[in-house]
Amino acid sequence: MKLLSSITFAVFAFCMAAALAARAGQGEPERARGGIVSINLCTDQLLLMLGDPAEIRSVSFLARDRSISAYWEEAQNHDVNHGLIEQILPMEPDLVLAGRYTSRYTVALLEEQGKNVLVLDPARSLEDMIANIQKVADAIGRPLRGRQIIEAILERPKPDSLDRRVILYGASGTTAGPPSLGDTAIAEAGLKNVADELGIGSWGYLSVEGLLRSDPDLIVFQRSGKAMPAMATQLLHHPALTASRLPALRMDLTRSELICATPRLFETSRAIRKRIEREE
Amino acid sequence: MSVLPVSRMSERTVSGVLSLALLGVLAGLFFFSLSLGRVGGPLVDSLPWDFLYLDPDVFGETNRLILVEVRLPRTLLAVMTGLSLGLSGAVLQGLFRNPLADPGIIGTSSTASLGAVVVLYFSLAEYSNLALTAGGVAGALLGLVGLYILTGKKPGTTGFILAGVALSSLAVAMTSLALSLAPSPFATLEILFWMMGSVADRTFTHVWIALPLMITGWLLLLGAGRGVDALCLGEESATNLGFNVPNIRARIILGCALCVGAAVSVTGAIGFIGLVVPHILRPLVGFQPRALLVPAGIGGACLLLLADIAVRLMPPGPELKLGVLTALVGAPFFFWLLVRYRREML
Numbered sequence: 001m002k003l004l005s006s007i008t009f010a011v012f013a014f015c016m017a018a019a020l021a022a023r024a025g026q027g028e029p030e031r032a033r034g035g036i037v038s039i040n041l042c043t044d045q046l047l048l049m050l051g052d053p054a055e056i057r058s059v060s061f062l063a064r065d066r067s068i069s070a071y072w073e074e075a076q077n078h079d080v081n082h083g084l085i086e087q088i089l090p091m092e093p094d095l096v097l098a099g100r101y102t103s104r105y106t107v108a109l110l111e112e113q114g115k116n117v118l119v120l121d122p123a124r125s126l127e128d129m130i131a132n133i134q135k136v137a138d139a140i141g142r143p144l145r146g147r148q149i150i151e152a153i154l155e156r157p158k159p160d161s162l163d164r165r166v167i168l169y170g171a172s173g174t175t176a177g178p179p180s181l182g183d184t185a186i187a188e189a190g191l192k193n194v195a196d197e198l199g200i201g202s203w204g205y206l207s208v209e210g211l212l213r214s215d216p217d218l219i220v221f222q223r224s225g226k227a228m229p230a231m232a233t234q235l236l237h238h239p240a241l242t243a244s245r246l247p248a249l250r251m252d253l254t255r256s257e258l259i260c261a262t263p264r265l266f267e268t269s270r271a272i273r274k275r276i277e278r279e280e
Numbered sequence: 281m282s283v284l285p286v287s288r289m290s291e292r293t294v295s296g297v298l299s300l301a302l303l304g305v306l307a308g309l310f311f312f313s314l315s316l317g318r319v320g321g322p323l324v325d326s327l328p329w330d331f332l333y334l335d336p337d338v339f340g341e342t343n344r345l346i347l348v349e350v351r352l353p354r355t356l357l358a359v360m361t362g363l364s365l366g367l368s369g370a371v372l373q374g375l376f377r378n379p380l381a382d383p384g385i386i387g388t389s390s391t392a393s394l395g396a397v398v399v400l401y402f403s404l405a406e407y408s409n410l411a412l413t414a415g416g417v418a419g420a421l422l423g424l425v426g427l428y429i430l431t432g433k434k435p436g437t438t439g440f441i442l443a444g445v446a447l448s449s450l451a452v453a454m455t456s457l458a459l460s461l462a463p464s465p466f467a468t469l470e471i472l473f474w475m476m477g478s479v480a481d482r483t484f485t486h487v488w489i490a491l492p493l494m495i496t497g498w499l500l501l502l503g504a505g506r507g508v509d510a511l512c513l514g515e516e517s518a519t520n521l522g523f524n525v526p527n528i529r530a531r532i533i534l535g536c537a538l539c540v541g542a543a544v545s546v547t548g549a550i551g552f553i554g555l556v557v558p559h560i561l562r563p564l565v566g567f568q569p570r571a572l573l574v575p576a577g578i579g580g581a582c583l584l585l586l587a588d589i590a591v592r593l594m595p596p597g598p599e600l601k602l603g604v605l606t607a608l609v610g611a612p613f614f615f616w617l618l619v620r621y622r623r624e625m626l
Contacts, residue, residue, distance in 0.1 A: 172469065173481065207599065208481045209317050209350045212342050231400070231470050239483050240349035245341050 034092040036140055039083040039106060040099030041069060042260035043120050046136040047097055048074040049262060050145055057091050067224050070256045070264040085109045095139060123261030124179040124202055126188075129153070132261060153263060159190040164276050167194040167206075167214065169241075170222035170255065171232035175206045181258045181265060182222075188269035191218075191276065208238050218249040218276055222258070251275045295571035298564055302578040306359070309585045313355040314347065316592055353487050357479045358588045358602075359581040360487070361547050364494050364539035366580015367573060369554020371501045374508035374569035375532050376431070378440050379559065379617070383540045384551030386440075387447030388423045392537075392544035393474040394451045394458070395419020401462035409489045416545025417493065421537035423447055428533065476603030477548030479588055486546040493542035498577070500535030504528055505570035512569055550603045552610025553580050559617065 035057030038044045044063035047056055048071040056078050062068060063075035081087045083103040088096060088110065096117045098107045110117050118139045123129045130150050137146020166189070168175050168182045176182035177195035180202040186193045194216045195204065211219065221236050240246070257268040365383060372381035383389045399415030430443035455474055459467045507528030510518035515525050543550075557579040558572055565571045587605045594600050 205599070207350075209346050212346050212350070213317070215342060230467060231473055235481055238349070238481060239485070240345045243345055243349065246345065247341060 034094050036095045036097065037081065037088055037091055037093040038063075038097040039081060039088065040097065040102050040120070042099055042122065042132075043097035043118075043136065044075065045069060045071045045260050045262050046120075046132060047140065048078075050133070050137050050142050050149070051140050052142070053077065055140065057093055058087075066256065067254060068256050068259055070260065070262055072256070089113065097136065097139070124181060124184075126153070126184055126261075129261035129263075129265070149263065156266060158188075159273055161190040162276065164191050164217040165194045165197070165215075166191045166218045166220060166272060166276070167211065167216040168220045168222055168253075168258075169206070169211060169236065171224060171230065171236065173205050173207060173211075173235055174203065174222075175200060176203055176258075177201050181261055185258060185265055185268045185272065188266060189273040189276075191272065208235070208240055212240060212246075216248050218251065218272070220272060221250065221252050222255045223252055224255055249275060249279055291566040291568045291571040295565045295575055298561065298575045299578055302575055302582055306578055306582050306585070309582060309589065310355060310359065313358070313585055313589055314351050316589060317346065317351065349483065350481065353482050353484045354479050354588070355585065356487050357482050357490070357547060358585045360490060360494055361477075361479065361543040361550065362553055362581035362584025363577045364497065364543045364580070365550065365553040365584065366557040367498060367501050367577035368536045368539050369580070370558040370569065370572045370576035371504065371508060371532055372536060372554070373558055374572075375511060375529065376440060377512065380441060380444075380555070382552065382555035383420075383536065384549065384553075385448070385555060386423075386427055386444040387451055388420050388427075388536065388540050389544050389549035389551065390448045390451035390455070391423025391426070392416045392420035392541045393549050394455045395422070395541065396545040397455050397458050397474055401458060401467055409485055413489050413493060413542055413545045416543075417537055417541030419451075420541035420544065421534070423451065424533045424537055428529070472601065473548045475549060476601035476607070477544070477550040478591075478599070478602045479547050480591075480599055480602075482546060490542040490546050493538045497535045497538030497540075497542070500531050500538070502573055504531050504535065505573050508532070508569040508573075548601075548603065550584070550606055552606045552613070553584055556610055556613050557583055559613070 035055050036047060036051060037058045038047045038056075039060050041060055041062040044059040047059065048063065058079040058081045059075050061080040061082055063078075064072055064080060066072040069075060081091075083106050085106050088106070094116060096107075096110055096115055098110075098117055098119050100119055100121045107117055107119060118135065120132050120135060121128070123132050130153060133146050133150055133153075134143075137143050137149075166186050168186070175195045177193060177198070177200040183193050183196065183202075194214045195206070198206070198210070198214060200206070206214075219241065221241075223236065224233065241250075251272070253268065253271065257264050368388075369382045372383070372386065373379055375381070376386075380386075393416075395415040395418045396412050397415075398419075399411050426447055427443050430447070431440050452475065456471055459471050459474075507518070507523055507525075510521055510523045511525070511528065513521075518525050518528075558576045561575045561579050562572055565575060584602075584606070587609070588602055591600050591602055591605055
């Protein structure tokens with residue numbers, strides 16, 4: 001009985017303390033700006049693109065990795081975080097940018113703490129890219145810059161379409177059909193995606209034989225930049241794919257531009273198109 | 281035990297006839313495997329039989345590449361791996377005088393995976409296939425020596441299984457740990473590869489690296505045939521008959537390590553072939569271990585190739601790992617074995 005009452009008291013005391021703390025938070029005058037923290041590779045890149053460097057408090061550690069981040073150079077000047085609540089709370093950020101499917105628990109905890117969190121859905125198409133740029137620009141208080149970038153995207157020069165077939169081929173034999181950024185990059189180059197013909201969705205596997213059989217005009221190898229040994233990347237050195245008599249063209253691409261939707265995707269498109277045109 | 285179905289013929293004759301028959305089956309499966317492909321989409325496709333003309337003008341360069349660089353190494357590796365596993369299973373069942381000995385169950389495949397994984401993901405030198413295979417062989421060797429030390433001279437079934445389970449789970453755990461610590465972004469995805477092997481999209485490089493080691497292993501194991509026969513009678517009797525028991529044992533362990541280590545380092549761990557094949561064939565050739573070796577090897581090659589053909593005939597989607605299929609067939613076989621032994625004990 002004694003135990004029960006002491007537990008009840010403890011719970012009560014805890015609730016009171018929590019309520020008081022919450023009220024104290026509400027009543028407090030606004031702090032000096034704590035800056036913006038991003039905990040997801042894709043929001044990192046949008047923030048680095050749109051934000052004022054002085055406002056960026058921290059980006060995720062992945063943003064500095066040149067093999068996966070298109071804005072790795074810009075990220076070198078900023079502090080990095082590992083998406084952990086204990087790192088983020090002491091920064092007292094005004095805004096936290098997070099991805100829908102990463103650090104779910106961190107996001108839930110931050111929201112519980114009353115933090116301002118913008119959760120972004122992963123972008124798989126041009127429309128998604130534009131919507132995400134708009135959202136981040138609005139949230140960080142730079143709608144004008146966002147609008148400028150979006151206008152530039154909408155007014156981009158479009159190459160005329162060519163009847164040439166391209167396939168992306170990455171570690172473990174992965175390829176991408178629609179809707180995906182890889183497919184978008186091929187479409188933007190005015191070319192056709194073989195993965196789409198094969199009925200492969202936004203992500204799928206293709207064996208070496210399946211790849212050869214699909215008879216593409218260009219195979220775009222997506223290498224991970226880092227020369228880390230793995231069975232997965234060995235596949236890209238398969239003799240049948242490197243054979244000199246293989247009818248298809250080949251090119252290498254680091255993956256960084258097709259992981260997150262940023263305007264740097266168009267650079268990839270131009271590179272793909274150039275490779276095809278050089279042959280004609 | 282059951283009555284031999286062919287008690288009139290000598291076991292060696294039966295073994296020879298059976299080997300020839302299995303070789304015929306293997307040849308058929310070999311050509312079927314070459315003619316059968318799996319395309320990324322919903323198609324299960326097969327090349328026309330004119331693949332026998334390798335002239336690119338008749339056959340097309342793409343088809344020639346598919347046949348020579350994709351299907352041929354895959355098929356050869358399936359045959360080589362199956363042969364290694366079947367033969368190792370048969371010899372190990374004789375050596376340990378235990379019907380449950382199989383490179384997968386006694387942990388050899390797992391320790392070989394561990395060796396290969398450590399070399400592949402942490403090699404400071406430029407990664408080479410040779411180092412990878414050496415790692416696999418070293419792992420298999422350590423595993424087998426460890427098993428032999430753990431089980432002692434007169435291994436009972438319980439002690440044997442315990443040692444195998446312990447070694448196997450330790451090796452699997454260490455492999456997962458090594459992969460979690462590996463700096464490669466793909467490492468964690470590849471745990472599945474090392475636990476459940478596959479021969480998909482292998483190349484001739486893999487064949488040439490595994491083949492010399494496997495051939496050495498096969499020769500060592502086949503050469504130990506008479507010794508395995510003698511060991512059936514127990515180590516003391518074998519010694520009394522004039523056999524150098526430690527020598528035979530070392531030769532078998534080295535042979536299995538070479539075969540299984542080389543196989544695992546290019547295909548990942550594929551289980552149950554070494555368990556199932558000797559059990560299926562033993563009633564046919566009788567119970568002389570030596571007579572079983574060659575048929576078990578060829579039978580293993582047939583079974584693995586059949587499994588790889590089945591994997592390619594599955595409905596579309598990511599290709600099923602070969603090890604998953606052999607486990608799906610092998611595990612029920614294990615149940616059947618259990619039921620049979622319980623019945624015999626009654």
